[in-house]
Amino acid sequence: QVQLVESGGGLVQAGGSLRLSCAASGRTFSDYAMTWFRQAPGKEREFVAGIPWRGSQVYYADSVKGRFTISRDNAKNTVYLQMNSLKPEDTAVYYCAAEYKTWDPTQASSEYNYWGQGTQVTVSS
DSSP states (O other), X not given: OOEEEXXXXXXXXXXXXXXEEEEEESSOGGGXXXXXXXXXXXXXXXXXXXXXXXXXXXXXXXXXXTTEEEEEETTTTEEEEEEOSOOGGGOEEEEEEEEEXXXXXXXXXXXXXXEOOOEEXXXXX
């Protein structure tokens, strides 16, 4: 089992920044692809950013490219999502997800077995 705990959400004005963290425990963190999803009220959960279990390639949704940065620190068992130039449409619950030895973090959310509880991000206009 992998346990994931997100933190760092909150209320911010448009144009502001937040950094989300997802701390993992239970298994070897470096064996897992790590991905951020988000879900806005009335909408389906969507991929935001992901990083495979190995390598330097990272992946982003078109809507966040150039504004968000995903990174991982295997020594701290933590994945981060730095969010800059936030927009009201970024308002959602953000979830961290993990999957064992996955090369494609853009896979569907149904393919992920491990999830955090979510953290609310609200961007005011």
